[in-house]
């Protein structure tokens with residue numbers, strides 16, 4: 626029998642009863658529920674992680690300018706800036722999360738983990754974690770499986786979509802996946818993994834989805850960097866056995882409740898928050914004019 630990803634407490638109880646790890650239960654779920662084979666799962670994970678790494682490298686190497694002009698090689702500027710705020714590792718983490726997300730905003734190839742809008746958080750985090758701790762690819766892939774289990778439960782109890790739950794559901798969920806993956810990769814136990822998820826969600830609750838001009842660029846790109854930072858701070862706190870106090874399942878329920886009560890202008894409609902500012906509206910107008918200018922004549926209204 627395979628476990629259904631409905632709650633963190635159920636996930637823990639299932640793994641304890643069967644004496645298997647968190648990532649093993651995700652493999653079992655994929656095999657039993659989705660008819661996948663273990664070999665294909667590991668292959669698919671390696672492919673996904675390879676695309677994540679390539680997105681980081683592409684974003685730090687190639688020109689990253691979006692058509693709207695809002696994205697303009699920000700990751701490279703951060704990576705090469707001579708003044709580091711905390712440490713060179715922190716600077717790399719931030720620039721790598723920005724890099725992978727900029728690739729998405731510039732229409733490059735990324736892994737939607739869990740969504741394209743949040744596609745810089747896991748790559749930036751895992752790339753940097755692997756480099757700092759000399760982890761094997763296999764360990765990182767285990768972390769991705771733990772992240773997948775976390776996402777399945779968040780999807781079940783709340784949402785992973787900005788259009789349903791605001792940005793907390795997208796960048797918040799990705800940060801929760803990344804925090805859990807970090808703790809797993811560094812040898813944390815199940816309680817520490819789930820505590821990292823709970824702390825991350827507590828830090829991301831209430832974040833609205835307000836993309837300027839409806840483009841997944843501003844504030845999406847910088848939110849990937851801040852979410853990566855929160856994932857790392859939450860993992861650091863959880864590894865030290867500092868309790869989130871509110872259990873992880875209740876934190877996810879709070880995320881669902883906040884998402885459900887959020888007004889629709891904060892759910893990807895580009896009608897509230899930063900999208901509704903004076904500058905946001907001016908950019909939206911300019912982008913619309915650009916779009917009309919590149920339309921072939923026959924598609925324009927008479």
Ligand code: SF4
Nearest residue numbers: 742787792795834845
């Ligand atoms: S602001 Fe909206 S579109 Fe942008 S990353 Fe967040 S949820 Fe996605």
